[in-house]
Amino acid sequence: MGEKNNMAYTKRFDGRKFDETRKITAKVGVVPNADGSAMFAFGDTVAIAAVYGPKQLHPQHMQNPEKGIMRVNYQMMSFSVSERIRPGPSKRSTEISKISEWALASSTLLGEFPNTVVDVHIMIPQADASTRCAGINAASLALAHAGVPMKDFVTSVSIGKMDKQMVVDVIKEEEDYEEGEGATDIAMSFMNRSGKLVHIQLDGKISHKELKEAVELGKKACKKIYEIQKKALKEVQENTGGKN
Amino acid sequence: MIEESNLTTKRIREYLEHGNRFDKRNPEEYREIKIEFGVSKKSEGSAKVKIGKTEVWAGVKMEIAEPYPDSKDKGNLMVTAELTPLSHPKFEYGPPKFEAIELGRLVDRGIRESKYIDLKKLCIEEGEKVWQIFVDVYSINDDGNLLDAAFIAAVAALKDAKVPFYDKKEGKIDYDKPSKEKLPLTENEPFNFSIYLIGDKFILDPTQDEENAGDGRLVLAVTPTKPISICSMQKSGEFEISEEKFSEILDTVEKTHKIIFSKIQKLVESSAKK
Numbered sequence A: 001m002g003e004k005n006n007m008a009y010t011k012r013f014d015g016r017k018f019d020e021t022r023k024i025t026a027k028v029g030v031v032p033n034a035d036g037s038a039m040f041a042f043g044d045t046v047a048i049a050a051v052y053g054p055k056q057l058h059p060q061h062m063q064n065p066e067k068g069i070m071r072v073n074y075q076m077m078s079f080s081v082s083e084r085i086r087p088g089p090s091k092r093s094t095e096i097s098k099i100s101e102w103a104l105a106s107s108t109l110l111g112e113f114p115n116t117v118v119d120v121h122i123m124i125p126q127a128d129a130s131t132r133c134a135g136i137n138a139a140s141l142a143l144a145h146a147g148v149p150m151k152d153f154v155t156s157v158s159i160g161k162m163d164k165q166m167v168v169d170v171i172k173e174e175e176d177y178e179e180g181e182g183a184t185d186i187a188m189s190f191m192n193r194s195g196k197l198v199h200i201q202l203d204g205k206i207s208h209k210e211l212k213e214a215v216e217l218g219k220k221a222c223k224k225i226y227e228i229q230k231k232a233l234k235e236v237q238e239n240t241g242g243k244n
Numbered sequence B: 001m002i003e004e005s006n007l008t009t010k011r012i013r014e015y016l017e018h019g020n021r022f023d024k025r026n027p028e029e030y031r032e033i034k035i036e037f038g039v040s041k042k043s044e045g046s047a048k049v050k051i052g053k054t055e056v057w058a059g060v061k062m063e064i065a066e067p068y069p070d071s072k073d074k075g076n077l078m079v080t081a082e083l084t085p086l087s088h089p090k091f092e093y094g095p096p097k098f099e100a101i102e103l104g105r106l107v108d109r110g111i112r113e114s115k116y117i118d119l120k121k122l123c124i125e126e127g128e129k130v131w132q133i134f135v136d137v138y139s140i141n142d143d144g145n146l147l148d149a150a151f152i153a154a155v156a157a158l159k160d161a162k163v164p165f166y167d168k169k170e171g172k173i174d175y176d177k178p179s180k181e182k183l184p185l186t187e188n189e190p191f192n193f194s195i196y197l198i199g200d201k202f203i204l205d206p207t208q209d210e211e212n213a214g215d216g217r218l219v220l221a222v223t224p225t226k227p228i229s230i231c232s233m234q235k236s237g238e239f240e241i242s243e244e245k246f247s248e249i250l251d252t253v254e255k256t257h258k259i260i261f262s263k264i265q266k267l268v269e270s271s272a273k274k
Helices: A002-006 A091-105 A131-146 A208-240 B002-017 B098-114 B146-160 B208-213 B243-273
Strands: A024-028 A036-042 A045-056 A069-076 A116-126 A154-162 A165-168 A183-191 A197-203 B033-037 B045-051 B054-065 B076-082 B123-125 B129-141 B165-167 B172-174 B191-198 B201-204 B216-223 B229-236
Touching: A024 A131, A024 A208, A036 A131, A045 A131, A069 A091, A069 A131, A091 A116, A091 A131, A091 A154, A091 A197, A116 A131, A131 A154, A131 A183, A131 A208, A154 A197, A154 A208, A165 A208, A183 A208, A197 A208, B002 B191, B002 B201, B002 B208, B033 B146, B033 B243, B045 B146, B054 B146, B054 B172, B076 B098, B098 B129, B098 B146, B098 B191, B098 B216, B098 B229, B129 B146, B146 B191, B146 B243, B191 B208, B191 B243, B201 B243, B216 B243
Parallel strands: A069 A116, B076 B129
Antiparallel strands: A024 A036, A036 A045, A045 A116, A154 A165, A154 A183, A183 A197, B033 B045, B045 B054, B054 B129, B123 B129, B165 B172, B191 B201, B191 B216, B216 B229
16 A cells, blocks of 8 residues: 555646646637537547537427427547547447537527527547547537527536546546546536536546535636637637638 | 529539639639648548538548458558538438448549559468558538548548557557558559539539539549559449540540649648648
């Protein structure tokens, strides 16, 4: 046990501060055909998202006469990771699509668009962990770019616990950390204004006290990420008047 | 919606009668082409290609596989195309439709038949182990001529690719170990022409509207011999073509290749330096 304590996670693999995200890049307006689109990157984890709609939903039996619905599809490109991913949906991508949909749909106001659908397509060309968070962040930007009415803006981040050390924006090496208590990976998304959680997932082992800390840390990190997202939206407004 | 597109089609055909296009291009002229390397560090090689507003990304992945029974001493090549709903609302999720299958196959055949990749050099153990090359192509924005864009992107990704380190003892690939070994590529670099027939005229590099106005397409992959050689071809669509028209198309392709091929080489050179 003594030895393991020596191995405590005192320095991050990539030299970042514990509460520091990787370099964030955000660009709005990357798919001209879409009503809204964006690219969002945490370092080497890159996501692009495109939004089409609100538009008439077919088949008709799927329509909701009370409000518009949202469909999110998350997909990794085959060459986004070392071992090629076979094209087509997997259990993992199906689940991530749904949790992203739950996170994003809660921020939008689709009550005024009955019988319609907003399609959100997320693709990951390059992955180094936290892809769902990058995907949600790209999708939020794309929704805002498309002018879909929103009551709040969703931002997502991953918090890790390496042995006992809390870190912001987990990379693959950290996901695979095995020393001490090992790695706990917590992906979460917040609405910025209300501060409410709209998505949280956890894999690992963590005490309830630490989990509270993790959520607090995540919320702080999201505030900073949101500033960068806002800047990207302003840039596209200034450069193009919001048009593609 | 339907009326609107019929009107566009009518206009495109009228313009073309006088040799004109909406964007003022000549019938055989391409839109601006942009090539950028590096979509994914996790791929063996990758590239983004834009032709006008059309954008395609391609990546190469490599694995160890068994050779096909009819080519025991050669590496395997597989090209797959995904026409993503992200790139255009007309595309849907689900099993690939004919358009995506045909696109992947046309890129596959063009590259294979050109002998651009020396597949014999990708044999590790005859009949047992060879390199398998996957070229995966994704549409990012469709404004027509996805095929030519996909073809340029696939070739560029192959140029960018480095063969990953294979540990023969362990029988494993170490994808993280940096490699400088390029793919065994030959001088037969293929280029693809999608020719759209519209009435008794034809155009190269169609926009989406022009594709919709067309009667069908003739696809030719060529290699840069002088004059060019044709290495794969497909007539797709229900239309008729006279021998004269066919020969006129071949002459145009030969003429255009001279211009576009050297342009592509320059673009590749300048983006490789970045």
